[in-house]
Amino acid sequence: MSSDLLNKVGIVVIGRNEGERLERCLTSLKQHVSRTVYVDSGSTDNSVSFAKHIGCAVVELDMSIPFTAARARNAGVELLARDDSIEYIQFVDGDCEMEPNWLDCAVNHLESNTEVACVAGVLQEKHKDRSIYNLLCAMEWNTPTGIVNTTGGIFMCRANIFHQVGGFNDSLICGEEPDLCFRIREIGFKIGKIQNSMAFHDANMLHFKQWWLRTKRSGFAYASAAQLRNKSLLVCDKVLNILLWGIISPLLIVLANLLFPLYGLYILAVYPIQIIRIFLNLKRQRKESKKELFIYACFLVLGKLPESTGVLSFILQNYTQKKVKILEYK
DSSP, rough: OOOOTTTTEEEEEEEEEOHHHHHHHHHHHHGGGGEEEEEEESSSSHHHHHHHHHHHHEOOOTTTTTOHHHHHHHHHHHHHHOOOOOEEEEEEEEEEETTTOOOOOOOHHHHHTTTEEEEEEEEETTTTTSOOOHHHHHHOOOOEEEEHHHHHHEEEEEHHHHHHHSSSSSSOOOHHHHHHHHHHHHHHEEEEEEEEEEEEEEOOOOOOHHHHHHHHHHHHHHHHHHHHHTTTTOOHHHHHHHHHIIHHHHHHHHHHHOTTTTGGGGGGGGHHHHHHHHHHHHHHOOOSSSHHHHHHHHHOOOOOOHHHHHHHHHHHHHTTTTOOOOOOOO
């Protein structure tokens, strides 16, 4: 990257107790460390000291105020905003390692496509073979390129557009990036994903409980997004699908088996049928092995259960007016 382009880029990294993952993350950005801000959310390891040692500017969040990733990213941007030469902001999570050529690719894409406000590249799971849950993450990252609705949490954004839409919504405990992308699309800009490799992600998701909590967070995010768009949860396709497969269908199956013990068992077939339907669709669209696609289809259907608990948590929060704590899986 030329020095002129490099001087246009600022980087925001967020993390808490990421340990060696953060060290790898910041080391991968070492060439650009003078314009990197690390935002720490109450780490008890050596995250802050390492970030300072390597040369990053560091923001330590006041943890007496409820933490959200949105708030952390906004705090990093606020510090970068003191330098009015920064035109592009790269957001990175502390469990990711940036590819050496990514910043070049991202800036060049934005320079050449003025209608695109945000761009992401290919995010790869570093240890996808370490657990079935890491594999699920790897498959989740494998989305089509082109003009898209959302980028995922790792992306580059035009600084002026980020400020124009008001940045991330601090109050969202999850789903802050799809909300930002929605508001950017609302003012007429596009979101892009290009084929260039962007970063390696280390989910370190080794247990079922971690997968359950992460998937629950997705359900909460879908419900939050529906409310922000002033939609009833029952007319939002995503939320309705979650409720149908995660709550309504299981209740109907239980009721049917209580009333018609023999025939009610047949209703259970809706779940394997749904798995097969999703598997066949995935097989037409994607290139992973049949085994991986079948596993993915199974967990997409099973995931409606934790997603539904996320939706219920959101409904309970609205009813009681008591904020739900951030949903973390690590």
